[in-house]
Amino acid sequence: MNLERYEYQSGKDYLDYEFFSEGPKGVIKKGVRFTLAQFNGIYFYNLAFGDWSEELRSLNDFSVTNNDDVEKVLATVASVVMDFLEHFPDTIIYAEGSTPARTRRYQMGINKAWNEIAEQYEVFGIRPDDIIEPFRKNVNYDAFWVRRR
């Protein structure tokens, strides 16, 4: 079974991505940004993802879209991550949701495609007690580290 996902577009530098969620609430623009940062001399990209808000003129990661397409949106973000790592194969990505519930959603997405993800990517979870461990299904994490194998 293949996960359905939206078509997306990336910026020319492959750091910004956009796609449109379509559902009962209408068409909602989503944005993903990978921001380069470093800590202790190690460079990584931080993943930020949210709905574009015309009102705020900013991305918003607290908005609740209710567009009945959570899985499709998550699969699209996963696809974006894969595309990004195609262009930056030796980099590390850090990702955390804006709320524990959203982080759990990311986790559910990873769980669902775990067999395929594990073949190609190393994924580590950061537990609420700050322990970093190789990703395990059915464990709650606050954030994730991902890189290509």
Added chain:
Amino acid sequence: MRAKTEAKANTVKILPAKGSASNDVKNYENDPMVIKKLAAAMKRIERVGFPDTFVK
């Protein structure tokens, strides 16, 4: 064998990249949410660091 087949049936596949590069995509580098997310990430990373295998 059956268990293996069932496990495979329950596994979903993320299709390869399905997109294109465009000049129309906004640059979110200075987006307030992006800046806020990075600040939150740095706070946690300063505390927990990287997986051991990433620093070797």
